[in-house]
Amino acid sequence: MASRISREKKRGPWVRYLMLLALLLIPSFLLSASSSNNFFKKAERYTVRVYSSTIVALEGAERGSSEGSGFVVHIDRREGVAYVATNKHVIDEGISSIQVSFKDGERFPATPIYIDPVYDFGMIKFELNESGVPANAVSAELGRSRTVEVGHPVGTFGNPMSLEYCATEGIISSVTNSPWGYDGAFLQTDAAINPGNSGGPLISLRNGKVIGINTAVSDESEGIGWSLAVDQLKPVIEQVIAGELPYAGRMGWLGVNLEEINLDRAREDFGAQYGFNHPRKALLVIDVFPKTPAARSGLQPGDVIYLINWMMPQDYADYLAMMRDVAGQNCEMLLYRLGQEIELEVEVEDRGELRPKEYVAFAGMTIQPTSPTVYESYYSMFSLECVFISDVLEGSSAEAWGMYSGYPIRGAIVNLNYHQIKSLDDFWNAVKDVAPGQPVEFFVGSPDNGWIIKVVYYYPSEAPLRERVEH
Known part of the structure; x- marks a missing residue:
């Protein structure tokens, strides 16, 4: 009996330690779950369901309809209108009429006001006096997508597979991968994205802010989806709300396939092979397509671009932003080629014309x-x-x-x-x-x-x- 009591006394401190640890962890878990719940409840007030339909012009017959998601980015109560961000493929492609609805609300008409020439991004607006608009509707708060790292907890919110207002949770899986055939910077996530989620918000579960627009999903495997990173869209959204046409509706195009080079690779790999010692990120030319501005200017695969019109592109999103300003113009590039610094002038074509x-x-x-x-x-x-x-x-x-x-x-x-x-x-x-x-x-x-x-x-x-x- 004495020996058993002695063993229990020896276990006592460990038991008390584990109990204390459990008490510390449980409130943290409950707080995290409570925060996520609050973020999704707020998302119900700014996320909308988008209904698109097309009509045969000659016969007036409805061809078909599709559904997606969107979220309010600005409410102008003085003018009585609200602005919604979504994907281009939700509101483009021959769409003749658009309606939106909030949770548990009736449908009401919306008007497309912007289709981006590069990103899978568009905007619509609706009148606040429509009967289906709830009085407590709010604008989503946009976060900073560029500071997000792998492992960041996120949630999606939208209307997948014609189901109303569903939330999923996951993490950021990559901040460098992009879906094939899409331009722009993307956040890859394992949070479920399904048909109908397109255009809906990707929400940071640390602060409740929107950091992306759910855009694409792999049809070959599960747990691989992409959201268009919101930082590159903020200037566009601001201009549309102000009634301006972003980058005058033009977008430059060179005809190259580029790859981002991070700081370590720029210093180590290219420092050894090409004498590249520039202390910033840069862009590596992978391919130059024939009969394009890049080919005519003399750009070659293997060139490392680190200045465009004396600005440093940190990533591919920066490159696209720079191309907005030079459509139909000449731009100067500074690059490294086999250890030599080279200046090139490129006549940039207007992608919209193509x-x-x-x-x-x-x-x-x-x-x-x-x-x-x-x-x-x-x-x-x-x-x-x-x-x-x-x-x-x-x-x-x-x-x-x-x-x-x-x-x-x-x-x-x-x-x-x-x-x-x-x-x-x-x-x-x-x-x-x-x-x-x-x-x-x-x-x-x-x-x-x-x-x-x-x-x-x-x-x-x-x-x-x-x-x-x-x-």
Whole structure:
């Protein structure tokens, strides 16, 4: 008996220590859970559900509809309007009408006011006097995405899979990776992002501020999603709210594939190989596409760019911001090439002028030609001329028959009813006289992801329609 009491006394301090540690940890856990709950409750007051629909201009029939998310970034009570940030793909692509709603509220109309020429970003606005606008609606507070590090706790909020106002939690998985085919700086997260989340906020669970716009998700694995980092969008949002056109609606384009070089790599790898000793971050030229401003100026793969018009690009987002100001102009670059410092003058093209000027709507799909920027960066390596599917409407014939979009790497169309398709003219001539109920055979896919034959029948309300694109 004595020996047992002695052992219990020896265990006593450890037991008391563990109990004290538990008492310290439990309140911290409860506080964290309580904070997340409060952040999501506030998100209910600034997050909206976005409903988009398209209509056949010739027949007045509704083609289809889609849903996404958005969040209020500014409320002007004097003017009686609110401004909403969302993804471009939620409110673009031939959309004819937009409605929004708050949680448990009725739908009311909204107006698109800005579509960004580079980022997957757009803005809409609505009147505060609409009956569905709650009196306690607030603006989201924008945080600082550039200071976020891997492991930062985050949450998503939106309307995935037509479910209303769902929250998920996770962490920032990477601050350097980006989804293929998208421009701009992104935050990668393992917090669940699903169809319908697009345009919704990525929220820091440390302070409740919005640090990104949920944009894309990997369709090949789980737990990989991307949010457009908010820092690069703040100047754009401010200009739109002020009634100004960001960067005069123009965007410069060089025709290069760039990679960010961090400080350590700049000093160690390039210091040893190229004599690069500049004490800041820089951009490495990976590829230079033919017949582009970069090629004409003499830029070469392996060049390290560290000054553009005497400003230092810290990352790819900085580079894009600099390109806004030089569209259609000349810019000076200072770079290192094999240990030598070189100055170059580059005549920057206006990327907006290179975007497709028209599209064809057919069977619930939006078909566009490839722009020179995309052709040079992807299709030129395969010597492939084609058109691509930029959008497939939910509930359309195209969706029912298994067609998919995937610009630019999945939805390329190279043959239709045994006619080779190299241009939008080819596509239009092949479908303009096809009658409803008549089969249309597509050869669709991509050079490096494989091709497949799809047969589509369409409804009269989905008849071919060719329209101009206003940029």
